[in-house]
Amino acid sequence: MIRLIDVSRRHGDHLAVDRVSLHVAAGEVLVLVGGSGSGKTTTCKMINRLIEPSSGRIIVAGQDIATLPAHGLRRRIGYVFQRLGLFPHMSVAQNIGVTPRLLGWSETRVKDRVRELLALVELDPELAESRPDALSGGQAQRVAVARALAAEPPVLLMDEPFGALDPLTRERLQQAFDRIRRALRLTVVLVTHDMGEAMMLGDRIAVIHAGRLLQVGTAKQLHDAPVEATVEELFAAPRRQASLVAAMLDRETP
């Protein structure tokens, strides 16, 4: 569904993304993990041309995206931004309906779709006329997902979508996301630096470091046969943390 072929992105002398090739199958969730500045967000944004590649090709649904008008491409790809970017002057319903309206859907069709999406992301329909600034962090996040899915895109890009949420809300949203993507059979590229999240949500994981793709595979494959120390450490970190927590709790029991 999505194919990156030797894609690079250069900022002056610095290669933010260095000859990355990837394939995401239809209905698959691929998680891009890596540290800050590793190039994972840049890679994600190149898929809907928010950032243009310096070289290489990207194919989405069989078409080289460089040959399509950028805004047309973006209307067919949902995007959930790290900082959400809900439009503060529009109501929740208007935010969700924005891409369908750009595509010229009829008002009744947009209205029906908004109602459907509020239900899908488990939001109270009463919130439809609220402004984004009246929403809690979790509600705003659900609106952002609903907006990304509004025009029924086959592909969804998510840039650290749950990063800013408290742990409980994050977990609820992660579960909701897992349910939705299976129900809609979405092809998803999700960017995160949280290995736990990557393992829970991803069918496969791609580890990016200093602009280069180190390894792609299922969590188990990466864990069992890491090609580099960086990959090994990434997988070790959550387990080390978990055992530390367990040890502390043990000490405190009388």
Added chain:
Amino acid sequence: MNDLVARLPEMLAAHIGLSLAALAMGVVVAVPLGILVTRIPRLEGPVVGAASILQTIPSLALLAFMVPALAALGLNSIGVLPALLGLFLYSLLPVLRNTVTGLSGLDPAVLEAARGVGMTPRESLFQVELPLAMPVLIAGIRTAATWTVGTATLATPVGALSLGSYIFGGLQTRNYDAVLVGCVASAALALVLDGLIRSISAGLVRRSRRLTMLGVTGLLGLAAIGATPALHALLTREEAPITIGAKTFSESYILAHVLAGQVTRATGRKARTLESLGSMVIFDALERGDIDAYVDYSGTLWSMVLARGEPRPDRATLLAEVERGLVAHGVQIVAALGFENTYVLAMRREHAERLSVRRVSEMAAHASTLRFGCDVELLQRPEWPVLTATYGLRFADLRSMDPSLMYDAIQADQVDVIAALSTDGRIASFDLVALEDDRGAIPPYDAVILVGERLRREQPDAVEALRNLAGRIDTATMQELNRRVDQDGQSPPTVAASLLNRSP
């Protein structure tokens, strides 16, 4: 006071029309310009810089500069057009700056989201950026609105009717009621306009259709009031009234009403006055047909219009040469009123007696210890260097000020010598001595009625009526008329009417 209030609707309508039109033009130009420079960042510096420079030009100078600028382009340089252009330029900066600030201060996450959901640049601009920048943008329009309404009072000297006519006329004739009416009306208008725009803004932000409609309806109402004079003129198609010009001092106001009254009495046709025009503006206005007649002085015409220098011929030759020179401008002198209004150097009587000074040459010996006060024009005029050179005048201090303040200044011993005008009633009533110009340095300034081409062609009977004013006003009479306005607080129309009521 009733006099004043009677003209208020006319002045207010003109003022509203002028300010709203200038503001609308400013918004229509500055908003797209602001959008453009946020799309092409290298334009921002030059464009905003140019608008800032325009803003630093003193508003009176900017408006006055429009007159020669338009004349050089062969456009109508007197009246509404220069005022409108000046105000328009003045309104650009606040709107432009706030458009740029509003658009460039937006959250980058929201802008990226606009692209991300598939908006084209145009869709992003109209659906996201402009709505979000709207409050800041409207704040800029409010600033421009208050500035424009206030500055529009300065449209009077370039010949556009506005509330400034009250202020300029009132200051010259010491009619502070008039000044007050002008200021209060313009301040009130500024507040109303600001309130209406604020109501639209609040309505948009709070999504209150009622507030928005209130603001819009109010604005449309104002626009309708502002458009009335133009519509009225268009619909009635009445014969354009005869227009008499006046410069910015009492004598000129009085004489304008004398001329207007004389025409109306003799022909039964309406004549109106256009007041507070600048010295050069008024002649251009006559030449272009924006006014039909006014009173000027032979010496002024010699130097300012014919641009002739020194030495000057005697009175009769000078007048004859001026008359000949004006033909090329299509302007004719139809009558000399019978008095001369020239600069005289005057001192307090006790001061002059103490120094035993009766002539300018005697005063010149003391000049280095004396402070000199004059109107704002004299120091720029060609006769000033002639006067100082002839007598070797070197004053301790030179101050130019408003003529009406000059007399207070000499009375209060803040200046010692003033350049008074010979017809000023205050020379006598302030007990000043006019020093004799014993070396004949000050040229003759006979008051003459100038008439433009259109009036001579279309209304010869009106010209004939003006001709009949020849010799009707001698120096003593003019001094008396001036005194009644400057000191007794009578209005120029009243004083003019009383003169015309006397049998010739």
